[in-house]
Amino acid sequence: MLPSERNDLNESDAPAPTSRRVPTLVVAYDDPTAREGHRDLAVEMPVNLVYGSVPYAVMMTTPSDLVDFAYGFSLTEGIVESVDEIRSVRVEDGDGGLRLVVDLAPGRLREHLARKRAISGRTGCGVCGIDDLAALPKAEPRAHAVQAVGIESIQRALLGMGDAQLLNHTTRAVHAAAWADRDGNLLALREDVGRHNGLDKLIGALMRERTDPREGFVVITSRCSFEMVEKAATFGAAILVAISAPTSLAIDRARLHDMTLCAIARSDTLTVFTGRERLLLAAER
Template identity: 35%
Template sequence: MTTDAQKVFLNDPEHPLVHRKSALVINDNPATESFTLAEEVALSINYNGINHAVMLVTPNDIEDFILGFSLSNDIIQHSRQLYGITLDYNEDYINADVEIANQAFWNLKKNKRTLAGTSGCGLCGAQALEQVLPKLEPVRAVSLPEPGWFEGLRDLISRTQVLAQRSGAVHGAVYVDLMRNILACREDIGRHNAFDKLIGAITTKKLFQPEGIVVLTSRCSLELVQKAIRAKFSILVTLSAPTALSVKWASRHGVTLVHVPKRDAPRAYTPNR
């Protein structure tokens, strides 16, 4: 049931995640026009009554985001440790009360990491080097798909991103099988948030396939690779270039990292053998 507070965000049943705003077009004949913009809200996440993080997010698929965030940040080890999510929609923010298993909560308190800030925040608030460079179990390396799999991939992803088509300003995280069927797509203003939403959706809907491929529209940083490792993804494709450190970690942990440039051929960074 949609509450009155939720309707502040969902005020347009057909396009609940975008708003139209007027802006002055600066050219030889200045004029005011209306443009579509993506929504952005603050999300406060509390585990067992204690605040853990405040993130700026696109206000859709919030449950997927919280599950994915909890898994990819090693707060819970599996979805069974997340008992429930209660969302409270306010005018300027969403408050999420998350109930997790006592063992997971004890580990969270022991390894307290406070995140505060922005949708682009990856490692802000980390209190120890071990939190930035954790020990992770390698994934099972798999073979690359045929070269033809990558042909027209950018257009395929662009057609899949419904919110980006309306407003721009959002990143996409897409799960694709070897036949190029889109299994899931999640979008958010934050590249980390979009990936967490996708991880949550794959977990909730039991979509995981050993040879499934994740495609991210953003550049690839270290924490995105760490999320892929924790989620057991063997192939990670990005539409913008990876960093050297992300390639190093992907290679070390069995992940094949593929960069698909706009005009040049795909570049695959394969694991160390």
């Protein structure tokens, strides 16, 4: 059924914009000039699902069709078995996000509250185990004493990623996270079906080698949502390069942590969203 045909929606079903326009700087590796512009990013927002008055889970979503999301999540998580067991869904503003307050039929609510919550870690979920908005991850802001990196170093790292992704060559089904030194040489790379897992593996390897986070930058093959920025910031990295686009919250967190965030990184250009001061263009070398 098309949205225009539905008659059961209200204003609370779309409480926030689903995209946000941000300023960008598009840089070509072989061109000394940069092109200013704008790009529309998908909005990423934490949504806390609450049953009765008890928080259950925080999910990162685009804030549209949230009532639909509450129904579908409730069914697929096994909280309800049919639509009749949900009496109503209310969308509320929360501290740093939104709350979906789901009113269950009395019998179903009692069964839900009696059951111990257990959401297994998913390959696509970055906040598994969190049941309240206040517990959303946030790294401690760090002062980054990092020398500027030439964009040709980023290009070198990107070009080296293909040959280094051995598992992806075989499966075409995994993400990679890599660490490059300031010259763009890849020093470590880890792969996983989950983009968050791949970055965690990389950070773990760098920790074990006692790698100085000021001496290089992180490259990820996935889109860049907020938790990828948070993980890189927790490690202490000041520069994060993503092959796909970032979300709105990723931009906000990169600014909060004073990080340089480059995304939509290709073999010929990359787009700078935050931290332009840490990049040296061809004309600035």
